[in-house]
Amino acid sequence: MNLMLEIKNLHVSIEGKQILKGIDLKISAGEVHAIMGPNGSGKSTLTQVLAGNEKYEVTKGEVIYQGKNLLELSPEVRAREGVFLAFQYPVEIPGVSNAYFLKAALNEIRSAKGLEEMDAVEFLELLKEKMKLVEMDSSFTNRPVNEGFSGGEKKRNEILQMAVLEPTLGVLDETDSGLDIDALKIVAQGVNRLRRKDRSFLVVTHYQRLLNYIIPDFVHVLVGGRMVRSGGKDLAFQLEEKGYDWVKVEPEVSEEHVK
Amino acid sequence: MVHARVPGTKGLENYLAIFGSREKKLLQAEPSWLTHLRKTAIERFSNLGFPTAQNEYWKYTNVAPIAETRFDFVPNQTLPEISIQQLETFMFGHPEWPRLVFVNGKYLESLSSQTSQTDHLRISNLRSVLGSGSKVFESYLARIASFEENSFAALNTALMDDGAFIYIPEGKVLDKPIHLMFVSLTQNGALTSQPRTLIVAGKNSKVRVIESYASLCGGSYFTNAVTEVFVGENASVEHYKLQRESERAFHIGTTEAYQSTGSKLASFSIDLGGKLVRNNLTVGLHEEGSECELNGLYYVSGEEHVDNTTFIDHPKPCGVSRQLYKGLISGKGRAVFFGKVYVHKNAHHTDAAQTNKNLLLSEGATVDTRPQLEILNDDVKCTHGAAVGQLDEEMIFYLKTRGIGDREAERLLSYGFAREVIERVRIEAVRTELDRLLLARLQDCAYFAWRDRMKK
Numbered sequence: 007m008n009l010m011l012e013i014k015n016l017h018v019s020i021e022g023k024q025i026l027k028g029i030d031l032k033i034s035a036g037e038v039h040a041i042m043g044p045n046g047s048g049k050s051t052l053t054q055v056l057a058g059n060e061k062y063e064v065t066k067g068e069v070i071y072q073g074k075n076l077l078e079l080s081p082e083v084r085a086r087e088g089v090f091l092a093f094q095y096p097v098e099i100p101g102v103s104n105a106y107f108l109k110a111a112l113n114e115i116r117s118a119k120g121l122e123e124m125d126a127v128e129f130l131e132l133l134k135e136k137m138k139l140v141e142m143d144s145s146f147t148n149r150p151v152n153e154g155f156s157g158g159e160k161k162r163n164e165i166l167q168m169a170v171l172e173p174t175l176g177v178l179d180e181t182d183s184g185l186d187i188d189a190l191k192i193v194a195q196g197v198n199r200l201r202r203k204d205r206s207f208l209v210v211t212h213y214q215r216l217l218n219y220i221i222p223d224f225v226h227v228l229v230g231g232r233m234v235r236s237g238g239k240d241l242a243f244q245l246e247e248k249g250y251d252w253v254k255v256e257p258e259v260s261e262e263h264v265k
Numbered sequence: 266m267v268h269a270r271v272p273g274t275k276g277l278e279n280y281l282a283i284f285g286s287r288e289k290k291l292l293q294a295e296p297s298w299l300t301h302l303r304k305t306a307i308e309r310f311s312n313l314g315f316p317t318a319q320n321e322y323w324k325y326t327n328v329a330p331i332a333e334t335r336f337d338f339v340p341n342q343t344l345p346e347i348s349i350q351q352l353e354t355f356m357f358g359h360p361e362w363p364r365l366v367f368v369n370g371k372y373l374e375s376l377s378s379q380t381s382q383t384d385h386l387r388i389s390n391l392r393s394v395l396g397s398g399s400k401v402f403e404s405y406l407a408r409i410a411s412f413e414e415n416s417f418a419a420l421n422t423a424l425m426d427d428g429a430f431i432y433i434p435e436g437k438v439l440d441k442p443i444h445l446m447f448v449s450l451t452q453n454g455a456l457t458s459q460p461r462t463l464i465v466a467g468k469n470s471k472v473r474v475i476e477s478y479a480s481l482c483g484g485s486y487f488t489n490a491v492t493e494v495f496v497g498e499n500a501s502v503e504h505y506k507l508q509r510e511s512e513r514a515f516h517i518g519t520t521e522a523y524q525s526t527g528s529k530l531a532s533f534s535i536d537l538g539g540k541l542v543r544n545n546l547t548v549g550l551h552e553e554g555s556e557c558e559l560n561g562l563y564y565v566s567g568e569e570h571v572d573n574t575t576f577i578d579h580p581k582p583c584g585v586s587r588q589l590y591k592g593l594i595s596g597k598g599r600a601v602f603f604g605k606v607y608v609h610k611n612a613h614h615t616d617a618a619q620t621n622k623n624l625l626l627s628e629g630a631t632v633d634t635r636p637q638l639e640i641l642n643d644d645v646k647c648t649h650g651a652a653v654g655q656l657d658e659e660m661i662f663y664l665k666t667r668g669i670g671d672r673e674a675e676r677l678l679s680y681g682f683a684r685e686v687i688e689r690v691r692i693e694a695v696r697t698e699l700d701r702l703l704l705a706r707l708q709d710c711a712y713f714a715w716r717d718r719m720k721k
Contacts (some may be wrong), residue, residue, distance in 0.1 A: 057662075058666070073282055079667070082670045085665065085669075086668045093663070096663070097660055099681055099685030100684070100685065101688075102684070107664075107677065108667075110669055110677060111468075112668075113666075114669050115668040118668070129558030150684075216531075
């Protein structure tokens, strides 16, 4: 299988505080990986670093995406190369309609790929089609980006954007948080329909619940900035049953060994 | 012949001479009240002279380039043939909207349409009523826009030659907006135009008026416009001023409104052009329970200077005023906002809110903002605030993660910032036009280069 993403010994800090303390991860094309972990374990930090947030400082390690050094690329270039982050807290952009914003984004990505820009008519066709995927009604197109959206609407909007921009690597940060079960199903269904053998997903979640609907190929457990366990989808069930304390013990021990 | 009473400037001498040469002719053609008015105005102008930085209200805007230039005033000039197609880029909305077109201040009937000359409804040029003996005209002209302390209004009053007169009688609701187009066309030498507009909305009437100021071929010229608005009892007026003069033009605009009991005024002041622009907007909530909403939007780039000085007067109880002015300043542009709200002693239950927000988009851009509340009554609800900021980093990052680059991110966030004002526009065609004009103007994107330098 083609290697999509390789994270090697990644160390990240913010404002002098070390958050990620040596992450290793390999994702091949077509795979869905889930990262689970308690609050404060560094899950969101990892997603933000993959998207290129400059607030986080990579102090060691590297990230190879499709053979390129991802950390050298600006956030917009990463997006044009096919990396997409569904935010845990999507940002509101007052005054800019969803349709205008998404058309601008799609056309920047198309231009970078040497494709012709889409005109308004073509784009609205496409948008309408994709909106069905996440069961959004047409009033969405003219509303300002995320402004006044409910938590569920914001999350659905992230998936809609992903559906329109068609990334190669979709990174989902706590996409299930704040969703009721119906919204969760819609979001999961949206993601599942985007699964392809040349597209990978990294799904970050606190709860196992989402993984009932988006079935991962691999599950990793992140605690205290380190991956403490990796396994198949069953690992998620074990975590749900036994709680994070079950896996928390080991890293402390191994740290002492190193010392 | 009037002589200057203050240290003369080229401009002052020039206008006094122009008045002198017009005086005799006007005396013969116009009613005596008007001649008297003009004489009083030119006297006042010669006493005041052009304002200088010593004047508190002109502290941030230096009009020396206007004061030191001899602009020609040729109201009855011969104009080249101008077709309606040439003006198309300034037109928007529906062809059936009443339209008055002025080029260099001169009314062009052939390009105007849907005018009305009856006593029941007047949508006409000013000249057509100057000598008509219209009582309405006489009782309102120069009664709203005071030239006591405003030398530009004094100059306009002395020299005004044409403009628009709109009279909406009691109970009349005009559903089509009226578009007044003041177009400048530079030929030989720098010209000035002194357009004058008078809008009288009778009791329970409704009217919407758009004033456009634009340039056909660029160049340097000076527009000195005065607009007076009378809003009758329970009447409703929407007034739009869309200023997009050439990048070398000088524009001084004075707009004053008188509001009667229970009346409503919505004002929009949009500035998308001009080298040196000053808008004086004064709204007097002179009778009880009147409401005004003043909105402003300015995009200042290159070496442009745009100054909005507003005064909202609350002399009577239960007045409501809302003000939102937003500005985008780029290049070496400079913006000024000086907004005063004055609540008199007996104006209890006044409800006033004033906001001015600015985005600085480049290193060389500057803004001076001075919201000011003066309240002499305790039983009021008044707020004000001003902000000067930059683009939001979280928004920038979000856009970038969607593939949007520096240039488009700056355009999109600037546009989004301005939309708060555009959304308040009640006429869809005007909203659409503002969207188009603003996006077309958001071109010199230097924000990210500046941001990167700051980060280092």
